[in-house]
Amino acid sequence: MADSEEFLQEMQEGLSEAIKPYQQQLNKRQKMADFVRQCIRGASRADFFQLDELLKSKSAEDVEKESGLKGCKEFLGQLRTYADEQVDLYRVEFIEDLTAQAAEAELPIEIDFPRFSVLKGIDGEVDFAQRKTIINKKPLKSIDPRRIITAVCKVKQQLYDRPFEPQEFIDGIYKIYEGILKKEKLALGDPVPVLQFYLEYVISQQNRAFLQDMDKGKFKGYSLDQLAVDLWSYVQAGTGGTTSGHALQLRPGRNHSLWLIDSDGERRQIAHIAFQEQKRKGRKK
Secondary structure, three states: OOHHHHHHHHHHHHHHHHHHHHHHHHHHHHHHHHHHHHHHHHHHHOHHHHHHHHHHOOOHHHHHOOHHHHHHHHHHHHHHHHHHHHHHHHHHHHHHHHHHHHHHHHOEEEEEEOOOEEOOOOOOEEEEEOOOEOOOOOOOOOOHHHHHHHHHHHHHHHOOOOOOHHHHHHHHHHHHHHHHHHOOOOOOOEEEEEHHHHHHHHHHOOOOHHHHHHHHHHOOOOHHHHHHHHHHHHHHHHOOOOOOOOEEEEEEEEOOOOHHHHHHEEEEEEEEEEEEEEOOOOOOO
């Protein structure tokens, strides 16, 4: 019985290995067929954005090189030319459509083509030549206004649609600053490097499970964009400093700096942060 089970197991493994190359070829052909169907759908809808993205992809190259799909090459080439021409003609309408898509999503947008901004801390730039859009330094391989605004909405959700308590935030910032002062034997008001502060603040956001086992799956991310937006949201809230009566100062500098949003709502290179004791009204001299 044992010999029979061992034999059958060996046969299963052997057949599985034997069929792998054939299955891989089938999967490759299915992927190519799906790609051609996508092109057909894009053409049926006159969706030149989708066609432009599809026909500049690696999948298009694969289909055109496939000997069994020689008949597709000529048609894909003609569609590529069509899509290029339509995208070039579309430049004139782009700003109007991007504005309309933003309005539909209830997003306040400012456009200084090719750059645009949505709220503080969300910035983009459109590159028609490369057919891509950069949003907060991350590339989107599209110049379709619908896809751009969809991507912006995701960034907004990450940066703005989070629980945020301005007083709790600034008190937490001050606690980290105070800890660095003690560690470095500095006095209140002394500047601390923003890179050191950022690292320690992110570590302070981690739970005990991560600190006991620093596996990346347990890490709670806190991006620089989140910090920049939280600082701006704190300023906008007008809480007036920490509970203990200290005011935040962001000090500019180019070396070892981070791009943050200052109290005027402008992105600046910040090298140090500090807190000063606030002057209390009515204090006796």
